[in-house]
Amino acid sequence: xxxxxxxxxxxxxxxxxxxxxxxxxxxxxxxxxxxxxxxxxxxxxxxxxxxxxxxxxxxxxxxxxxxxxxxxxxxxxxxxxxxxxxxxxxxxxxxxxxx
Numbered sequence: 001x002x003x004x005x006x007x008x009x010x011x012x013x014x015x016x017x018x019x020x021x022x023x024x025x026x027x028x029x030x031x032x033x034x035x036x037x038x039x040x041x042x043x044x045x046x047x048x049x050x051x052x053x054x055x056x057x058x059x060x061x062x063x064x065x066x067x068x069x070x071x072x073x074x075x076x077x078x079x080x081x082x083x084x085x086x087x088x089x090x091x092x093x094x095x096x097x098x099x
Contacts, residue, residue: 040090048083051076 041052054060054068066073 036091040087043090044083044086048079048086051079052083052087055080 041049044052050069051065054065055062060068062073062076065076069076
């Protein structure tokens with residue numbers, strides 16, 4: 001817990017990845033950050049890009065994404081989790097706050 005507090009104190013401008021994706025769609029990220037994030041998202045496999053887009057850009061719920069893609073809700077969650085993990089690794093924690 002203290003390690004987290006120390007990190008946030010030292011890196012106050014760092015956003016969690018999920019928050020960055022949500023803010024990006026609301027137009028609150030700096031243009032440079034938005035372009036970087038879009039570049040990394042565009043490099044994801046299509047099955048991961050589509051769940052990222054539907055969840056964070058269009059604000060769909062898991063059940064709605066599952067229905068739209070005709071896949072189980074658990075599959076939506078696992079694809080989203082894998083996509084976010086991949087983005088975290090590719091970005092080196094730049095927007096995520098992870099080391």
